[in-house]
Amino acid sequence: MPSERTLKLATIGTLAGIFSGIFGVGGGTVIVPLLMFWFGYGERLATGTSLGAIVLIGLLGTIAQGGFYGNVHVTTGLLLAIPAVLGVVMGTAIQQRIPQRAVSLLFAVLLVGIAIELIVK
Amino acid sequence: MLFAALIAVAGGLAGGLVGVGGGVLFVPALTIFIGLSQVEGESTSLLMIVIVALVGAARQNSYGNLNLRDALVIGILSPLGVLIGVVVANEVPQRALELSFAALVLFVAYGLVRRAWRPQTGAARRPRSTK
Numbered sequence: 001m002p003s004e005r006t007l008k009l010a011t012i013g014t015l016a017g018i019f020s021g022i023f024g025v026g027g028g029t030v031i032v033p034l035l036m037f038w039f040g041y042g043e044r045l046a047t048g049t050s051l052g053a054i055v056l057i058g059l060l061g062t063i064a065q066g067g068f069y070g071n072v073h074v075t076t077g078l079l080l081a082i083p084a085v086l087g088v089v090m091g092t093a094i095q096q097r098i099p100q101r102a103v104s105l106l107f108a109v110l111l112v113g114i115a116i117e118l119i120v121k
Numbered sequence: 122m123l124f125a126a127l128i129a130v131a132g133g134l135a136g137g138l139v140g141v142g143g144g145v146l147f148v149p150a151l152t153i154f155i156g157l158s159q160v161e162g163e164s165t166s167l168l169m170i171v172i173v174a175l176v177g178a179a180r181q182n183s184y185g186n187l188n189l190r191d192a193l194v195i196g197i198l199s200p201l202g203v204l205i206g207v208v209v210a211n212e213v214p215q216r217a218l219e220l221s222f223a224a225l226v227l228f229v230a231y232g233l234v235r236r237a238w239r240p241q242t243g244a245a246r247r248p249r250s251t252k
Contacts, residue, residue: 056192
């Protein structure tokens with residue numbers, strides 16, 4: 001019998017998948033708050049672990065969309081990934097230098113933005 | 122291409138700061154500024170997300186902010202959810218889904234703001250159990 005902790009993690013993975021399947025938004029929106037509320041993760045540990053999970057989720061999606069449907073424009077994706085990687089290196093570095101509660105507030109702003117987009121579209 | 126590159130930087134920045142993949146910004150960059158279709162944009166965005174999340178997770182790991190075991194369990198079990206999500210998306214009216222998800226994320230945003238405002242107990246809180 002898996003431990004309660006494993007079951008909770010499984011629930012987070014399933015929920016992240018459900019929201020990706022319905023709205024196409026990444027699982028990070030679901031994973032980060034649940035790791036904080038259910039496991040008492042600090043903001044930095046929650047966002048770092050979320051990125052780790054997203055590698056797997058995104059990889060499976062890329063293989064499905066690229067391998068089966070040929071929808072992935074590989075060269076364009078790789079070229080645009082260069083500035084994006086620059087951004088994520090800066091973002092993680094900045095995150096280590098700001099208070100954790102500021103990360104929570106930034107995340108809340110992102111969620112409000114997503115809610116507005118969902119309501120007005 | 123320049124605008125697309127700038128938005129890609131912003132997407133990566135958001136990924137590093139709050140731990141999301143950045144697809145929220147990559148998809149419009151690819152569809153509006155590069156001219157891909159919605160499906161192609163979303164698919165190509167996935168490739169970018171993998172690379173960004175990989176570098177971001179590696180950076181966070183070097184800062185001591187990655188629980189690899191938890192990340193693997195969450196990631197491995199997500200496809201089951203995607204399957205459920207696709208079925209739900211086809212069975213329940215889209216508008217009802219959008220409005221209920223909007224309500225849910227607003228509730229979570231409220232929880233995060235409350236959390237940010239409460240008195241901090243010690244520094245970074247670690248997981249209660251490491252079992």
